[in-house]
Amino acid sequence: MSQSSENNKRIAKNTLLLYFRMLLMMVVSLYTSRVVLNTLGVTDYGIYNVVGGVVAMFSIISGSLSAAISRFLTFELGRGDKEKLKRVFSSAVTIQFLLAGIIIVLAEAAGVWFLNVKMNIPADRMVAANWVFQFSIFTFAVNLVSVPYNATIIAHEKMSAFAYISILEAVGKLAIAFLIMVSPIDKLIFYAVLMCVVALAVRLTYGTYCKRHFEECTYHFIFDRELLKRMFGFAGWNFIGAASAVLRDQGGNVVINLFCGPAVNAARGIAYQVNGAIQGFVSNFMTALNPQITKSYASGDRDYMMTLIYQGARLSFYMLLLLSLPVIINTHYILVLWLKIVPEHTVLFIQLVLIFAMSESISNPLVTAMLATGNIRNYQIVVGGLQIMNLPISYVLLRLGMFPEIVMVVAIVISQCCLAARLYMLRGMIGLSARKYLRHVYFNVLTVTVLSAAVPFFVSKNINEGFFNFVLLCLLSVACTAVVIYYVGCNRNERQFIVSKAKALKHKITNR
Template structure:
């Protein structure tokens, strides 16, 4: 009982730390975006985002593996098996290096072809766009290799370190925004290069901290077929859910663009931005809660795990409702205060997305518990399959 009480206190403490991180980074991010936009100009800012978006598309391949790595590290930590934890960590780093190489090959072939043949970029900015693309690939792979280290920090529930490093990263990006105006080379290339340098510095900090604080974070090349098979099997089924979510959100956006035009896309995009800001409060709570659910299952403490699921589901819903209700009631006023000019249909999109988020918030702890068991096949087939139906049904109805 005492142990459960201490764990609950840790969850509250970590949630507060993550909220502080979120609020600080949100303020820095808004301010940084404005400075970068003014320094680069609308055209270069758009090029950076769309070129970086091509690279980000490859995250579909790595996202499901990242979830698998996080689950296995947290599970072994809950079982308090240091030897297996070391094998899992080294195997995870090996997997990420392999995925990074695979994504590099795809990006340098299909990605380069798509950028130069299909993208609508002014001819005089194509050279800068290619530089941004190459630097974005490097940045993406650096962040990819950092995933196991981030997973270890979250699994150990060292949220203060996670928060401090994230805040340092945000401040680094703010410094870059101010340095653009004194760039000795093309502003866009200079910005992409400095973003890559910041990613490398953060990667080194994560690596040093984890090696210093956690015994399992000593990488050695391990090709353990048992662990690799388990993680890839888990990631394979999880890929169904990850890809279905991408099809639901990004695919839905494309369908709306085909039938309704970019103005409606803008309304939907604004709605998602507002939803992300509100949902961040629940997300940070779940980051603090998830390790405890997985560890409780691994240690066989089913009673405490079920208590966390019920309390987490209720708390997530009420927390999101607390922030959503004023927006749902005064949607137009809030949007007018934020945007001044509110695009058509934005009010309806905001309300629909917030209602959807409220329904999803109840299931978040249940999904974490399901992932903790490792038996995700049936869940991903049913839920992922239903989510994939969003795209064809949306197309048929709009047609």
Template sequence: MSNTTENNKRIAKNTLLLYFRMLFLMVVSLYTSRVVLNALGVEDFGIYNVVGGIVAMFTVLSGSLSAAISRFITYELGKENQENLNKIFSSAVTIQLGLAGIILLLAESIGLWFLNFKMNIPISRMEAANWVFQFSIFTFAINLISVPYNASIIAHERMSAFAYISILEAIGKLTIAFLIAISPMDKLTFYAILMCVVAFIVRLTYGNYCKRHFSECTYHFSWDKLLLKQMFGFAGWNFIGASASILRDQGGNIIINLFCGPAVNAARGIAFQVNNAVNQFVTNFMTALNPQITKSYASGDKEYMMTIIFQGARLSFYMLFLLSLPILVNTHYILTLWLKIVPEHAVLFVQLILIFALSESISQPLITAMLATGKIRNYQIIVGGLQMMNLPVSYILLRIGYFPEIVIVVAICISQCCLGARLILLRKMINLSITKYLKNVYLNIIIVSIIAVILPLISAYYIKESFINFILISLIAVICTLSSIYFIGCNNQEREFIHQKLGTIKSKITRK
């Protein structure tokens, strides 16, 4: 019991640290983007982003391997097998070094050809664009080699280090934003060089921290064929899911452009910006929760694993719903306040994207549980195959004349199909009870959502748009959501936990 309480405290502490990191990075990122845009100018800023985007296309490869590395390290920590930990870490670094070499080769051949002969870049800026390309490749390779170190920090649940080093990186990028204004050379080239330098400093910081705190993080060349086969096999099957997500998001954007034009792409882009800002809260929570799911599976504590899967699914949804509902009922006013001129389709795109994010949020703990087992072939074939249907179904519906938002509607429907497939597969993989999940998670969040939205929707319908009314409706939405979560969404044990925490806070305030 005490061990479970300690784990819950660690999850809560790590989540708070990651929230602090997220809020700081969000503010710094928004400000840095503005300063860099002003210093470089629109054309150079666009060149940096589009050239860096060529290199970023390779992230689908690195992302699959990153998930594999994180899972293997966390799993062995749960089993407390120190000898295997060092072997896995060294193998992970070897894999990333090899992958970095392959990407360098591809980028310096196909990527360089595409940049110089296919991209629409002014001749006067082509030399600077090539320098940006070279330093973007080096920056990507450095970040790639940092992955095993990042995975070790997350697996050990040292989120304070993860948060502080990320903040150091943000401060470095903010410093760059001011330095390029007094650049002694071409600003665009100077910016690319400094970004590479910051990546190198961050890489050294991660490496130094891991070597000092984790005994397994000392690299020795390792070529364990069986282990490498397992890791590449895991990454290979995980590649299906990663590719399906890219086809859904980027492919959907392309077919919207084909049928509806760039103005609708802009509306969709605005929706995704709103979604990314809100969704970071759930991402941070799951980053803190994921190691506990994997470790409990590795140690054989299936009962605790099921508890945190169910609680994690509900809490992920509640946290996202608490932030999303005020946006959902005030979408038009928020976009008007932010953008002044709201593009056509933007309001409905934002609302549908947030509903899609809510649909996906309850699946995150299930995905982590699946990764923990290591047996992902059938899962990725079935769920990844379902997700790949997003593109052809959306294409057909747009071709016969449906509205642009149908792409997100399709994604929501397929997301629910994927949830059903995950539950059926995990019933066999980890003996997950579908009945308990539907009762304790799915039915629970549906009832909470229906009760929470009634009063905010009525208020938004009858109250005229203004800043004061926006605050009022948002407060109504937050109060209704918190009340619904507390009285309906929480069980007796969770309500007792909330009472204890509130009592502790009250006593501290009283003593002061």
């Protein structure tokens, strides 16, 4: 059996394992969101989201180094250099500990001032907000130190570890949802404390697993000047991309708070809960695919890398479309079923966030390919510079009195501009054909989307809300999307592959 076939099997197996993980996390996340929202109330739920967002803004610093760590670990695995792999891991742990200390100092200095002076939080909840901020900082630092361990698991493609450890995380978050209902202290503060405890437990579990299964995960203090120079050089330019993404997401959340208050932050927080549950399925696929793209580049197999980029972009979009279309069509009814309290603006926020996620999904393999090259300076200046424009444009539009959802409209438009810039830049970096990408990916997914949505949207406008009609629309959306993907979205080889797998599954079931 060819190496490509083995790699494809590994991607499929890892994707299925990650889907199991995501299904569990999705069920827990959606249920706990309902319980937490009802227990805390709209204002406190919004406060937790926006205060946590302020802390997450410090990931501007950490995000670039996290990407560097993941890239260098996967690259050295692709080259098969075990000694270099050990040096990369130990250097990464040292960097993350130092970085955690720096971020704690910055957050305590700048973050506390911003929280108490600038943010739009009711005076009677300011003490609770400060406690949430402190525990959010510690939780962030714990997750930061976990990065080298998580990156090692992904680089080794041991996705079963994520599935099993997620059971611990899911049980912990489910327990939190019930514990805050009987909290003897302020429920918002207690929620922040428990989220911190779960993060610490998950961090210790990842660390224990890695030390037992990967020899490079035994930490030794190493000061490799050349390696650190390369990692910081990579991270320095990737800082622009990391900063732009954080400013777009968390900065947008803060801007909404300044002009609209915590109730709208709650609506946006719910939208991102739904998006996280759905987009997690695509993220799992990309988590399984990314190491293969990086390893293909490291080993010089450019043809296979291009195949992975085109197929990965289309499949990411198709999976997201299958799950998002029923939600976009039935958003209001789903919220009524799911939540007892539906904050204003939630419906449109959810619909726009899902459209944004689909827009970004076809770029994910391009970003992985860019990071694999290590030559990211010009790319980050151009694409990162475009993404940073999200924040000032959103600020100006909200100041002019536009509706809160305009923040997501801006993000969608800029996402398309970034895609065009990526295609232009990657032509010189890896020889990517923009024309081929547009033909095989962009126009393909656009056609599939229009054809898939036409019938369900027409039907939805001509029937009333109700459980039976909700089920009907969901089934119709999934059926239309699946049929269009098969006949329009897949090429002949992919259709043959689907048929052969379906026959094999049928044979296995009937012969039991």
